[in-house]
Amino acid sequence: MIDDTAKDPSSKIWYALPAGFFATPIDALDPEPGSERESQLEQALALVLDLAPEDQRDRYAGALRDVRFMAAQMRSEGVIACSLGMHYADDGSSASSVFTVALRDIEWAPAKITAVRAVSLRECAENVGLLTLPGGRPASISDTLITMPALEGVPSQDLYQCNLYIPAPSGTQLGVLTLSSTAVGSRKHYRDMMEGIAHTVSFHDPLPEIERAARGDTADGTGGIGNDIASDFG
Incomplete structure (x- = not known):
């Protein structure tokens, strides 16, 4: 599956992730002060707090503040994308990760x-x-x-x-x-x-090469890239 971000003309780096990873919108969690995005985020967070049990609202509010802080920290360190992963380990337990x-x-x-x-x-x-x-x-x-x-x-x-x-x-x-x-x-x-x-990983748009690989008409070995990524741990 090709994510819409792969077709973004402003993209500077492309990569493929196995199944089980879900993108986290760090830009939306750290909007510019006074922007429309900040207003939308504040409304969304207020809705979450309204739905939280009354005796746990302080805990929820603290967790939401931590999420916003971490998003700001990541962006300050040059992070442009973040995904959360959930897979199964050999013993059948779940293994979560941050990419x-x-x-x-x-x-x-x-x-x-x-x-x-x-x-x-x-x-x-x-x-x-x-x-x-x-x-x-x-x-x-x-x-x-x-x-x-x-x-x-x-x-x-x-x-x-x-x-x-x-x-x-x-x-x-x-x-x-x-x-x-x-x-x-x-x-x-x-x-x-x-x-x-x-x-x-590529620093140029790889979609044309991927489309050729899907047709099986590449001679440079790129057709096997997808098989090199383990989508689960079993």
Whole structure:
């Protein structure tokens, strides 16, 4: 299934996600002050609070404030897309995750150097690897476990995080794709899935190539990209 965002002429990066991911409209959650979007968001949040049980409205209000704060933080860090994922782990339990895409301006450098530099500067990076994407493009990947401190009402827990670094052909932009999940037991599956996603990333409109691949008339191997992404963990 091709999302409508893939046909947006203002898009700067394209990628494919497996089934089970749902886009979160971070732009709508962090509108410009005084804009029509902000007014619409305030109305929507007020409706949610009206529907909440009276004895839990403060809790709901706090959660909504946290969501807006996180959306603003992500946008300030260059995140341009966010999706929530829900899949099944090997033991049959559900595994939720958050997937984000950031596009950062960088000083020009050869693509391979950019990929190596990006992953080496990551704090606590483990299991570092270099990838060769379609067309011989370089990329890098790393993952790690982070222990999150205990918060009020939330115990300390481990968080799995996997990062992809994919330089744009221009050499002046870097795509950073990140997946985070508390389902640390599924880290191998998430790592494999992220490597599959990496092979779908493009900085130009890939739809014509995808249409040719669907007809089976490509000779560059792009026809198999969709099969490289695991849509579930089973």
